[in-house]
Amino acid sequence: xxxxxxxxxxxxxxxxxxxxxxxxxxxxxxxxxxxxxxxLQEIEDEDEQFESIGEIWPDYSAEADEFYYDDxxxxx
Numbered sequence: 001x002x003x004x005x006x007x008x009x010x011x012x013x014x015x016x017x018x019x020x021x022x023x024x025x026x027x028x029x030x031x032x033x034x035x036x037x038x039x040l041q042e043i044e045d046e047d048e049q050f051e052s053i054g055e056i057w058p059d060y061s062a063e064a065d066e067f068y069y070d071d072x073x074x075x076x
Contacts, residue, residue, distance in 0.1 A: 001042045010036050
């Protein structure tokens with residue numbers, strides 16, 4: 001499973017809590033990239049309820065993206 005912030009952002013507005021099947025269905029309905037669905041399909045426990053993307057990808061931080069370009073903006 002390879003997550004990136006760009007892929008994980010498709011799950012930010014998912015209907016949490018959600019199971020693997022519910023998340024796959026959600027991603028297919030919103031037109032998420034195939035890599036997102038593939039990552040979700042690799043989750044082993046189909047019945048587990050996830051509360052957030054942080055339970056699927058612990059390194060994810062929604063706030064990290066907000067400051068991604070701060071250094072570049074301050075240069076101008």
